[in-house]
Amino acid sequence: xxxxxxxxxxxxxxxxxxxxxxxxxxxxxxxxxxxxxxxxxxxxxxxxxxxxxxxxxxxxxxxxxxxxxxxxxxxxxxxxxxxxxxxxxxxxxxxxxxxxxxxxxxxxxxxxxxxxxxxxxxxxxxxxxxxxxxxxxxxxxxxxxxxxxxxxxxxxxxxxxxxxxxxxxxxxxxxxxxxxxxxxxxxxxxxxxxxxxxxxxxxxxxx
Numbered sequence: 774x775x776x777x778x779x780x781x782x783x784x785x786x787x788x789x790x791x792x793x794x795x796x797x798x799x800x801x802x803x804x805x806x807x808x809x810x811x812x813x814x815x816x817x818x819x820x821x822x823x824x825x826x827x828x829x830x831x832x833x834x835x836x837x838x839x840x841x842x843x844x845x846x847x848x849x850x851x852x853x854x855x856x857x858x859x860x861x862x863x864x865x866x867x868x869x870x871x872x873x874x875x876x877x878x879x880x881x882x883x884x885x886x887x888x889x890x891x892x893x894x895x896x897x898x899x900x901x902x903x904x905x906x907x908x909x910x911x912x913x914x915x916x917x918x919x920x921x922x923x924x925x926x927x928x929x930x931x932x933x934x935x936x937x938x939x940x941x942x943x944x945x946x947x948x949x950x951x952x953x954x955x956x957x958x959x960x961x962x963x964x965x966x967x968x969x970x971x972x973x974x975x976x977x978x979x980x
Contacts, residue, residue, distance in 0.1 A: 775922050777810045784893060784919065793912070794834060794895040794902060801862040802837030809838045812856045813887050814927065820887040821977060822929035823955070824920065824939040827908045828895040832869035836861070839888040840935075841876075842869035849880040874958040878967055884974060889923055891942030892916040913942045920946045930980055933973055935966075 775783075784806070785797040797803040813820055828834050832842040843866040846858050854876070879885070892908035893916055908916070920942065924932070932950060934940025936957035944952040953976075955969035956962040 775925060777807060777814070777926060780919075780922055780926065781807045781810070783922075787894070790894075792897055792899055792906070794897060796828065796834050796837050796895065799837070801864075802835075805837035805861045805863075808857055808860045809841075810887075810926075812853055812860075813885060816852055816856065817885040817887075819928055819930055820885055821973060822924060822927065822932045822943075823886045823888050823935055824932065824943040825888065825890045825935045825957075826938045826942075827890050827892040827905070827912075829869055829871065829905050830895060830897065830903050831867050832872050833890075834895040835864060835867055839890050839893070840872055841888075842867050842872040844868040845872050845876040848873075849876045851876065851880045851883070851885075853885050854880075871957070871959050874963055874966065878970060882970075882974070884970075887923070887927055887929065889920060890916065891920070891938055893919050907938065913938070913945075916942065917946045931973065931977055933969075 781803050785803045787795055825840060828839065833839050836843060843863045846854050846861065847866065892912045896906045896908050896912060898904040898906050932943050932947060933953040933955050934943045935955050937954065940952050940954035953973060955973065956965035958966035
């Protein structure tokens, strides 16, 4: 089984690609990701795996951690955030709407899933690094091996996609599993996201 250290080192070695930013070239951010994965494992040995689309320019690009932004580590009361707060190196306290809604929910429910993305880097529009774009089919295919490695490390009892691309990527990576889709909380999807997450954790209890 691949170790967490080997996993993050593999991400850091990825070569440069057009319109793609790899935050793990930054030693601070690859260390942030390592601390995140270790902390998830410590708090929840077999977490639910939630797969999104890609890192955002206001969030994971600056923290190295999927579905996060600098602001959530000081704003919300959650065991994982408390565990990480003193270990992370953050260059700012940017706020990202998706990360804020996600951690607002998790802090209320005190749940600790494992977040990842179909494409684990930050894809941006041509000559506009401070933008987001959807990863291409080829990029999602490239991301599949990281997704499989992470599942091998954590052995999640359930896997779900946050948004359509997250679900499709997870389904392609794990064709023999049923992958639930949870509505992405952005663009008016907050209540459906909450309902979907509630249903997911109810399913987990019944396993």
